[in-house]
Amino acid sequence: MSDLTPLITEELAEPVDVRVSDFAADIAAQYGEAARAVLFYGSCLRTTELDGQMLDFYLIVSSYEAAYGKSWLVGANRLLPPNVFPAEHDGLVAKVAVLSEADFLRLNRPEASAVSVWARFAQPSRLVWSADDVARDKAVAAIEQASITLFELTIPVLGTQPQTPERIYRHGFELTYGAELRAERANRPGSVVDADPGRYDRIGLATMVTMQQQDPAEALNLTTPAAEKRWKALRRNGKLLTLARLAKASGTYAGGIDYLAWKINRHAGTDYVIKPWQRKWPILGALTMLPRLIAGGAIK
Incomplete structure (x- = not known):
C-alpha cells in the first residue's frame, strides 16, 4: 500500500448529497452485474450545486461486452473511450461516461495517449456507488495513478524553482487544460486548486513520497526535452480526440x-x-x- 492509498480511499468515501448517491445507484442498476463503480466528480462536486446543473459521473463496468451485449457500442467504447450518455433522475440531469475497469486504470497511467481521464481524477472525486470491496479497491488503485501521472509529466518542465505540490498542480492543470478543446475561462486551472489548497498539499506530498518509493523500472524519469515532446503529443492528441468524441457523441448522446x-x-x-x-x-x-x-x- 502506498502513502496515497489511505488518502484516496478516505477522499472517495466522503459523503455527498443523498440525491447524488440515489442517482448513482439508478445508473448502476441500468447496467446490472456489469456495473462495478460509479464516480462523481467535476464542478458540481466542488460547488455542491446540483439543481439546474449538469452532474458528471463515470460508470466503471467489468467489460463493454457485459455492459452492452452484442452492440456497436462495444466497439465504439473500446475504440474511442469513453462512451458518454445523458441521464436524468429525480429532477437532476447528468452526463455519464462509461469505461471498463481495465481502461480506467490504463487511462489514468502515464502511458495514456491523452489527458482526459487522469487530468480529471487528479482532482477530487467521490465513489458514490460500488458493487463490492474489490470494485472499490480497483477504483482507488486507478485513481492513485492520476496524480502520479500529472507529477511525472509536469515536474520535468518546471525548471529549477522549488517543486511544491501547489506549484506542480497549478502548472500541471494549466498544461492539461491546454491539451483539450476546453470552454473554460483562462483562470479555471488555478481556481481548481484554490477550491481546496489543503487537499492538494496532502495528496501532492503523498504523491511525491510514493514516487520516491516506487520501483525505478516503473518511473518515467523524463528529461525536460522528452517531457516537452510528450506534452506536445498530448496537446495534439487531445484536440483531435475532442473532435472525434464530439462526432461519436452524435450517435450516443441525445x-x-x-x-x-x-x-x-x-x-x-x-x-x-x-x-x-x-x-x-x-x-x-x-x-x-x-x-x-x-x-x-x-x-x-
Missing part, C-alpha cells in the same frame, strides 16, 4: 450539440444559439461551430 453550446456559454460567458439545421445534422453543426469559437477564444 441533444449533444445543445449540451456543447450550454457548456461553452456557461464557462466562456458567450451566448451561442444552436440553429435548427445544426440539431438535424449535429456532426456538421458542431464542426462549423468550432472554428468560430476557437477564433473568438470561447474554447482553447
Whole structure:
C-alpha cells in the first residue's frame, strides 16, 4: 500500500448529497452485474450545486461486452473511450461516461495517449456507488495513478524553482487544460486548486513520497526535452480526440450539440444559439461551430 492509498480511499468515501448517491445507484442498476463503480466528480462536486446543473459521473463496468451485449457500442467504447450518455433522475440531469475497469486504470497511467481521464481524477472525486470491496479497491488503485501521472509529466518542465505540490498542480492543470478543446475561462486551472489548497498539499506530498518509493523500472524519469515532446503529443492528441468524441457523441448522446453550446456559454460567458439545421445534422453543426469559437477564444 502506498502513502496515497489511505488518502484516496478516505477522499472517495466522503459523503455527498443523498440525491447524488440515489442517482448513482439508478445508473448502476441500468447496467446490472456489469456495473462495478460509479464516480462523481467535476464542478458540481466542488460547488455542491446540483439543481439546474449538469452532474458528471463515470460508470466503471467489468467489460463493454457485459455492459452492452452484442452492440456497436462495444466497439465504439473500446475504440474511442469513453462512451458518454445523458441521464436524468429525480429532477437532476447528468452526463455519464462509461469505461471498463481495465481502461480506467490504463487511462489514468502515464502511458495514456491523452489527458482526459487522469487530468480529471487528479482532482477530487467521490465513489458514490460500488458493487463490492474489490470494485472499490480497483477504483482507488486507478485513481492513485492520476496524480502520479500529472507529477511525472509536469515536474520535468518546471525548471529549477522549488517543486511544491501547489506549484506542480497549478502548472500541471494549466498544461492539461491546454491539451483539450476546453470552454473554460483562462483562470479555471488555478481556481481548481484554490477550491481546496489543503487537499492538494496532502495528496501532492503523498504523491511525491510514493514516487520516491516506487520501483525505478516503473518511473518515467523524463528529461525536460522528452517531457516537452510528450506534452506536445498530448496537446495534439487531445484536440483531435475532442473532435472525434464530439462526432461519436452524435450517435450516443441525445441533444449533444445543445449540451456543447450550454457548456461553452456557461464557462466562456458567450451566448451561442444552436440553429435548427445544426440539431438535424449535429456532426456538421458542431464542426462549423468550432472554428468560430476557437477564433473568438470561447474554447482553447
